[in-house]
Amino acid sequence: xxxxxxxxxxxxxxxxxxxxxxxxxxxxxxxxxxxxxxxxxxxxxxxxxxxxxxxxxxxxxxxxxxxxxxxxxxxxxxxxxxxxxxxxxxxxxxxxxxxxxxxxxxxxxxxxxxxxxxxxxxxxxxxxxxxxxxxxxxxxxxxxxxxxxxxxxxxxxxxxxxxxxxxxxxxxxxxxxxxxxxxxxxxxxxxxxxxxxxxxxxxxxxxxxxxxxxxxxxxxxxxxxxxxxxxxxxxxxxxxxxxxxxxxxxxxxxxxxxxxxxxx
Numbered sequence: 600x601x602x603x604x605x606x607x608x609x610x611x612x613x614x615x616x617x618x619x620x621x622x623x624x625x626x627x628x629x630x631x632x633x634x635x636x637x638x639x640x641x642x643x644x645x646x647x648x649x650x651x652x653x654x655x656x657x658x659x660x661x662x663x664x665x666x667x668x669x670x671x672x673x674x675x676x677x678x679x680x681x682x683x684x685x686x687x688x689x690x691x692x693x694x695x696x697x698x699x700x701x702x703x704x705x706x707x708x709x710x711x712x713x714x715x716x717x718x719x720x721x722x723x724x725x726x727x728x729x730x731x732x733x734x735x736x737x738x739x740x741x742x743x744x745x746x747x748x749x750x751x752x753x754x755x756x757x758x759x760x761x762x763x764x765x766x767x768x769x770x771x772x773x774x775x776x777x778x779x780x781x782x783x784x785x786x787x788x789x790x791x792x793x794x795x796x797x798x799x800x801x802x803x804x805x806x807x808x809x810x811x812x813x814x815x816x817x818x819x820x821x822x823x824x825x826x827x828x829x830x831x832x833x834x835x836x837x838x839x840x841x842x843x844x845x846x847x848x849x850x851x852x853x854x855x856x857x858x859x860x861x862x863x
Contacts, residue, residue, distance in 0.1 A: 636670025683714030751775030757783035
């Protein structure tokens with residue numbers, strides 16, 4: 600019996616003008632993905648560029664997806680490469696939200712976005728048509744239409760070249776979102792780690808304002824909840840509020856600091 604395919608909660612939030620709040624889980628744990636979902640986060644960011652399992656490891660990725668599916672949250676997966684084959688693989692496994700690392704041109708972005716769609720900009724897309732997990736192994740209803748409607752393929756803006764080409768990148772049809780990466784951007788601009796450097800901040804603002812003007816969803820890192828709230832007010836709709844390791848670090852250090860006895 601055919602079953603309706605699940606909607607993309609992250610896309611629903613941003614399309615309605617809302618703000619999605621998420622956590623970076625740098626332990627890549629299905630248990631924590633499930634727990635974060637129960638806590639009510641809108642998405643869990645899995646960064647396969649800087650760590651984590653091999654994104655080609657289908658069984659591992661599927662277990663992370665099942666943990667998210669069970670609690671009604673979404674995964675936001677950063678791939679380690681812009682290879683369209685990898686985009687298609689992630690989507691076939693059931694990931695609905697992917698974004699690309701270190702792009703520089705609109706052509707790179709267009710190729711990846713097109714690879715995630717069956718129909719693209721009035722023409723044929725490059726998505727492969729099979730019966731994978733995303734299709735519930737052939738049981739999914741209206742798979743082609745639902746996939747094109749629910750999938751978000753976005754890109755990180757984290758290089759000097761991407762900032763210079765931002766207008767062309769934002770004009771790519773069906774681009775899901777841009778996510779501003781200030782740390783890698785600081786490296787590309789010659790100020791590694793200095794995310795408050797005026798040149799880095801100018802680049803961040805260039806991207807933010809251009810995305811808002813072009814009506815393309817913009818995402819970014821939050822550095823404390825005051826910063827998250829300010830960014831939400833300025834047009835960001837996908838916001839990282841913290842990480843697993845950051846939360847554990849704060850909790851454990853707090854416990855140790857409050858101990859009244861002596862420690863060796």
